[in-house]
Amino acid sequence: MSTTSPPSLILILSCIGVAFLWGRVVKADPEPLQDYCIADRKGSKTENLFINGVPCINPELAKVSHFTTSALSKPGNATAKPFGFSVALTNSMNLPGLNTMGLTMGRVDIKPNGVVPLHSHPRASEVATLLKGSVLVGFIDTSNRLLTQQLRAGDSFVFPKGMVHFLYNLERSGSAIVLSGLNSQNPGTQITSMAAFATKPPLPDEVLQISFQINGQDIARIRRNLRG
Numbered sequence: 001m002s003t004t005s006p007p008s009l010i011l012i013l014s015c016i017g018v019a020f021l022w023g024r025v026v027k028a029d030p031e032p033l034q035d036y037c038i039a040d041r042k043g044s045k046t047e048n049l050f051i052n053g054v055p056c057i058n059p060e061l062a063k064v065s066h067f068t069t070s071a072l073s074k075p076g077n078a079t080a081k082p083f084g085f086s087v088a089l090t091n092s093m094n095l096p097g098l099n100t101m102g103l104t105m106g107r108v109d110i111k112p113n114g115v116v117p118l119h120s121h122p123r124a125s126e127v128a129t130l131l132k133g134s135v136l137v138g139f140i141d142t143s144n145r146l147l148t149q150q151l152r153a154g155d156s157f158v159f160p161k162g163m164v165h166f167l168y169n170l171e172r173s174g175s176a177i178v179l180s181g182l183n184s185q186n187p188g189t190q191i192t193s194m195a196a197f198a199t200k201p202p203l204p205d206e207v208l209q210i211s212f213q214i215n216g217q218d219i220a221r222i223r224r225n226l227r228g
Contacts, residue, residue, distance in 0.1 A: 031123060035188065053185065054092045054099050067097035072107040078175055082225060084114025085167075092185065104187055108178040110135065110169040117191055118166050124187030125161040126180050130154065133176030139165035164192060197222050 071094040076086025088107045092099040104124070108116060110133070128137060130151040137157045138148030149157055150170070159165040169176040196208065197219070208219050 031184075035122075056099065057096075062097075067095070069095040071095065072105060072179075075175075075177070076107070076109045078109040078111040078114060083117050084111040084169075085109065085116045087116075098185065100185070102183055102185055104182040104184060106180040106182065108167065108176075108180060110167065110176040110178070112169060112171050112173055112175060114169050114176075116167040117193060118164050119189055119191040120162055120164045121159075121182060121184070121187040121189055122162055124182040124184035126159040126165075126182045126187070127156055128159065128167065128178050128180045129156040131177040131179055133174055134170045135176050135178065136168040136170055137166065139163040193222070193226060198226050 069090055071090055072088050074088075076088055078084055078086045080086060086109045090098055090103075090105045098104075108128075110116060128151075130153055132153055135151045136148060137151055137159075138146055139159050140146050141160075141163060149155075151157060167176075167178060196203065196211075202223075205216055205219055209215060212218075214222075
């Protein structure tokens, strides 16, 4: 009796083997932790060298203090103009043990009728849990569909990665407190209005006029208001 494997079986096993090896050899690059990372072709000195993250200390030097922080324990100044909110974040400076973990925690204080304006996090999804107050949250997907929800204390809401979203304090007399968790060590934040009207150098007025269907006076007024 012949022990030769059928050609189809040999082909299947060969494909599985190639797929396995390809998966082990060819992997996606790690996601960037900053907006861009320009190649250092000149071998700059250490003080001019940026890497994708923060260097690690010898694990034998680890202390309990590296894994704890009080950075989120105190309220921020939510009366700051023009939006009426403040954010405190954990990072590799105030919580060194967080380095390489792919996590960021944030405390958001929002004054009465204040808003965390339309913004996005290009490198992270976000889960927001309301600790105090009544907050309207929402995001816009790539089909320009708006999904909103009113949160009360204890409620949570997820903002998908890169989606433009907002948080609005519905209370007229009380502040709101939100605890946020993001799945990146450096999620990045881009406020939509600031990205359009507060760039350095300024975007050409013609671009803004056509994009938003406004005139030069509107642009000047918006820029003036955003400067607070």
